Amino acid sequence: MYIDKHGDAWYKCSLHNHTTFSDGKQTPAELVEIHRAADYDVLAISDHWLTWPGELTGDTLPPDTYNCDDRPEAIAVAIAENTGRPKQIGLLNAVELNCGGTDTRGGIYHILGLGTRGRTDWSKYRGKAGQDLIDIIRKHEGLAFLAHPSWSLNTPEMINSLRHLSGAEIYNTFSEIGFNARGDSSLLLDIVATHGNLLPFIATDDTHFLLGEEVTSFTWIKSKSTSRKDLLDALARGDFYASQGPRLAISRQAGSFRVECDPVSEIIFYTNMPFSFERRHYGTDITEHTYTPHERDTYLRVEIRAADGKRAWSNPLKI
Secondary structure (H helix, E strand, O other): OEEOOOOOEEEEEEOOEOOOOOOOOOOHHHHHHHHHHOOOOEEOEOOEOOOEOOOOOHHHOOOOEEEHHHOOOOOOOOEOOOOOOEOOEEEOOEEEEEEOOOOOOOOOEEEEEEOOOOOOOHHHHOOOOHHHHHHHHHHOOOEEEEOOOOOOOOOHHHHHOOOOOOEEEEEEOOOOOOOOOOOEOHHHHHHHHHOOOOOOEEEEOOEOOOOOOOOOOEEEEEOOOOOHHHHHHHHHHOOEEEEOOOOEEEEEEOOEEEEEEEEEEEEEEEEOOOOOOOOEEEEEEEEEEEEOOOOOOOEEEEEEEOOOOOEEEOOOEEO
16 A cells, blocks of 8 residues: 555455466465465455455455454454564455456456455356446446457457446456567557547456466555455556556646656657657666647547566546
């Protein structure tokens, strides 16, 4: 967690993970401890076709955790003295549903459901279409995010046919490293945004503990607390951004967009236009820059890159 200059709290959230309950190699307790050691505030265990911890009773949760759904009141996250390590980590109900098998031409859709409520036999929905899965997640009071669209070889037309998505993964670590090499969906989502569909972005690891993908990519969520209600309200408002470590903030000032960030080596302003002299800025320990939109710019998103290669991505903003 960090507090920005306005006094708002931003929570470090890992929103896509798998355990031995599906195809992951670590138990939920092991997954929790690894993320606690990496200073995460919230963890979503999104096993395939299983809501966790919603399918389990409270006394089976790993030590020093809480179910975000059980905390309707504001939660003050305790910080261990001198370490900044949370004493507790919140567990947000989550599930991953999919359709399409391996037929990329017909459409493979993996849908991440965050904050769903109630015990659900998700397996009865196997074989449903992508839009049906989104609608089912929403019926169970969750938010639906499109997982790894580049890995799935989704086309802009496929994505734009889906309704009521709350966002998409701009980066999925497991889909990038090792033998996958299709984890970065930024170009695809730029094309989607160019055609008017400004989906907010999350970054995830899709942790399976197979390729060293864990604790790499995450989402900063600006929220009043780590209760389910506050987290889902923040996600619905778009009060979050994707990161691998660097922090950023964007403000509008007299027709321009000002970026303030941790020291980085690049700040990039992406828009719908194919060419711009002002798009990419290099340097050492850059902490700010301003972009003035061109007449034909319709949206803007910002990407920052640190010297160690870690990145952060803003949500696309309408101009």
